[in-house]
Amino acid sequence: MKKFLIFVVISTFIFRYISEKKFNYPYYNMIGYKMPVEKYVLLDITGIVFGIRKFVSDIAWIQLLQYYGSSEDTQECNEHNHLHCEHGRNYGGGKYYDLLKLTQRIIRLDPYFIYAYLYSSASLTWNLNRPEEGLSLLKEGISNKLLQRNPEYWQLHLYTSAIIYKMTDKYYRMIDILEKAVKQKNCPVMVKAILANIYKKTNNYIKSLNLWIEIYESNNPDYRNYAEKQINLLKEKIKLKL
Amino acid sequence: MTQLKIEMNQILLISLYTLKENFRNRTYLVSIFFGVITIIISILIDVLGGEQPLRIILDFGLSTIEFFSLLMIVFIGSNMILEEINNKTIYLILVRPISRWYYLVGKYLGLLLSVYLSIILMSILHLILLFLKGWKFDILYFISIFFLGIKIAIIGSLAIFFSLFSTSNISSMIFTFFIWILGHFVMEIKFLMKKLSLVPKFFLTIVYYIIPNFTFLNWRDYIGSANIDFSVLYIFIYSVSYCICFLFLSILLFQHKEF
Numbered sequence: 001m002k003k004f005l006i007f008v009v010i011s012t013f014i015f016r017y018i019s020e021k022k023f024n025y026p027y028y029n030m031i032g033y034k035m036p037v038e039k040y041v042l043l044d045i046t047g048i049v050f051g052i053r054k055f056v057s058d059i060a061w062i063q064l065l066q067y068y069g070s071s072e073d074t075q076e077c078n079e080h081n082h083l084h085c086e087h088g089r090n091y092g093g094g095k096y097y098d099l100l101k102l103t104q105r106i107i108r109l110d111p112y113f114i115y116a117y118l119y120s121s122a123s124l125t126w127n128l129n130r131p132e133e134g135l136s137l138l139k140e141g142i143s144n145k146l147l148q149r150n151p152e153y154w155q156l157h158l159y160t161s162a163i164i165y166k167m168t169d170k171y172y173r174m175i176d177i178l179e180k181a182v183k184q185k186n187c188p189v190m191v192k193a194i195l196a197n198i199y200k201k202t203n204n205y206i207k208s209l210n211l212w213i214e215i216y217e218s219n220n221p222d223y224r225n226y227a228e229k230q231i232n233l234l235k236e237k238i239k240l241k242l
Numbered sequence: 243m244t245q246l247k248i249e250m251n252q253i254l255l256i257s258l259y260t261l262k263e264n265f266r267n268r269t270y271l272v273s274i275f276f277g278v279i280t281i282i283i284s285i286l287i288d289v290l291g292g293e294q295p296l297r298i299i300l301d302f303g304l305s306t307i308e309f310f311s312l313l314m315i316v317f318i319g320s321n322m323i324l325e326e327i328n329n330k331t332i333y334l335i336l337v338r339p340i341s342r343w344y345y346l347v348g349k350y351l352g353l354l355l356s357v358y359l360s361i362i363l364m365s366i367l368h369l370i371l372l373f374l375k376g377w378k379f380d381i382l383y384f385i386s387i388f389f390l391g392i393k394i395a396i397i398g399s400l401a402i403f404f405s406l407f408s409t410s411n412i413s414s415m416i417f418t419f420f421i422w423i424l425g426h427f428v429m430e431i432k433f434l435m436k437k438l439s440l441v442p443k444f445f446l447t448i449v450y451y452i453i454p455n456f457t458f459l460n461w462r463d464y465i466g467s468a469n470i471d472f473s474v475l476y477i478f479i480y481s482v483s484y485c486i487c488f489l490f491l492s493i494l495l496f497q498h499k500e501f
């Protein structure tokens with residue numbers, strides 16, 4: 001019996017060693033990897049310790065949506081002359097200085113959460129007009145070797161080129177790239193709204209209308225009412241033009 | 243051959259008896275109840291996830307299944323034998339011509355069977371919710387449930403070992419939870435080892451190889467990573483031999499135990 005026990009112990013160690021050699025841990029080590037939002041460090045570490053980092057990254061994602069979806073504390077609106085202005089809320093206008101850090105928190109917990117890169121980089125670039133921050137987020141994803149085998153990895157490059165075109169004022173090239181982006185399955189509705197607004201600005205009402213119809217039909221509760229308003233507005237503009 | 247059949251039959255009978263016993267266990271039933279409720283609640287939470295409802299339901303559900311199966315295995319596994327010793331019901335079995343190790347293996351298998359049944363129940367419910375929300379079939383889901391089962395088997399063997407080793411159910415539960423945490427923290431321990439001097443490194447290396455490596459089995463966190471290229475077979479053999487190892491140590495302790 002003891003011989004059998006010795007045999008089992010030895011084989012356990014041998015297979016542990018072999019498994020370790022074969023095992024490609026798909027995350028970066030958290031020690032020495034600074035978490036960007038200090039007040040959530042304890043929660044993040046708990047998630048890692050209990051082996052639920054994806055679940056914690058989902059919580060971080062919900063926290064980001066709540067932060068970005070609510071009005072900023074003392075946001076003064078000169079245009080409408082009152083505090084807590086909700087103007088532009090539907091398409092995420094405002095300052096939201098913590099958006100970058102909150103997204104970095106998500107992608108450090110789960111670097112494979114491609115949607116978070118796309119959503120936040122687009123928000124930072126086109127809604128909050130901080131393309132440098134959007135670009136830094138995408139760069140973090142692109143430089144992550146673990147992410148390179150992900151089938152959606154190429155979209156990070158796509159968004160990067162769109163942001164670079166925006167920064168260099170190559171507007172029509174940026175539109176070409178965004179047109180490719182909105183055709184993707186996991187494209188955030190917000191990016192579609194951004195492109196529809198760009199079309200509207202460039203007087204391309206029919207393309208804008210088509211996109212708003214697509215957004216309306218996606219049944220996203222955050223955009224449905226706003227899309228309806230835009231559809232009616234664009235229909236009138238097209239009639240006037242005709 | 244007939245002798246082996248009789249022996250296997252004895253183990254099977256003890257397993258089925260343990261299974262029936264667990265069906266009457268309040269901790270077991272309450273854990274299943276709360277597990278099912280929590281999975282259903284994930285439908286409400288998915289609304290908060292914006293355009294990622296499926297991801298929220300998937301991660302939340304899988305974490306819930308793991309959490310409640312962990313609760314079951316730790317609470318029941320740590321109490322199972324100690325309770326029988328304290329109630330003296332163990333004498334009723336051990337006075338019969340049954341070897342002590344049959345009893346222990348039967349108990350362990352019965353415990354695993356009852357936790358696996360609850361995992362299957364919660365997974366079916368979770369899958370129904372996922373399919374209702376338009377989830378597309380992913381084999382990694384089933385692989386992560388399979389490896390969760392292996393994780394549970396390892397924790398079960400450790401819970402029984404600690405319950406025989408420590409004689410107090412609370413301390414054995416604490417030890418088992420501690421191993422659960424350390425098992426998920428091994429990659430960080432490995433990273434720390436590189437930064438230490440020779441003597442502490444040596445001791446930490448021993449600890450590192452004794453504690454189970456749950457990062458091998460944490461496939462729930464690897465869904466969508468596309469980086470899984472390690473050999474499943476080696477991990478499976480390692481996990482099974484780890485279970486056998488601690489079950490054997492438990493048998494050794496149990497055989498030398500005086501009642």
